[in-house]
Amino acid sequence: MSNIKPDIRTHYRSLYVKVEPGQIYAFIPGTIIDIFVKKGQKVKKGDPLFTLHAMKMDNELCSTIDGTIGAINIKKGQIVSKNDVLVDVVPLGVKVEENKPNTPKPTAEKKEAVEKKEPLA
Numbered sequence: 001m002s003n004i005k006p007d008i009r010t011h012y013r014s015l016y017v018k019v020e021p022g023q024i025y026a027f028i029p030g031t032i033i034d035i036f037v038k039k040g041q042k043v044k045k046g047d048p049l050f051t052l053h054a055m056k057m058d059n060e061l062c063s064t065i066d067g068t069i070g071a072i073n074i075k076k077g078q079i080v081s082k083n084d085v086l087v088d089v090v091p092l093g094v095k096v097e098e099n100k101p102n103t104p105k106p107t108a109e110k111k112e113a114v115e116k117k118e119p120l121a
Contacts, residue, residue, distance in 0.1 A: 022065050022089035026080045030054030035076055037087070041069045049087050050074065067091045 033051040037043060043063045052059045070090035080086060 022067055022070070022091060023085045024049060024061055024064065024087040024089065026052060026082055026084045026086055028052075028054045028059075029082050030059070030080060032074045032076055032078045032080060032086075033058060035072065035074065037069050037072070039069050039072055043067060043069060043089060049089075052080070052086075061086075063089050065089055065091055067094075 030052045031054075033053045035050045036048050037050070043049070044066050045063055047063045048060045049063055049069075050061055052061055067089040069087065071088040072086075073084070073088075074080065074086045
């Protein structure tokens with residue numbers, strides 16, 4: 001049996017998720033009750049974005065920065081998991097991109113096959 005103790009601090013640090021300043025994520029699993037913003041709408045720090053119902057409480061999540069709503073990844077009544085990115089707030093001065101479908105980027109092998117028009121194995 002090994003005498004090496006696992007570093008508990010490293011374990012707990014790995015449980016946290018790093019998010020960008022404008023990304024509003026679910027801190028707990030729950031249900032979206034109401035959405036107060038629309039894509040392209042300007043918001044200020046502290047403005048309410050949506051309501052998340054979790055553990056018998058309604059939690060109003062607010063914008064963490066001044067900016068424009070870039071993406072809304074939720075719908076009213078949707079059940080969300082912990083750490084899901086729900087709303088993306090783009091900082092002021094940055095252009096909001098059009099909502100593009102998330103398509104995976106082709107790998108080098110797939111690119112070559114597409115260029116040669118060969119079936120993938």
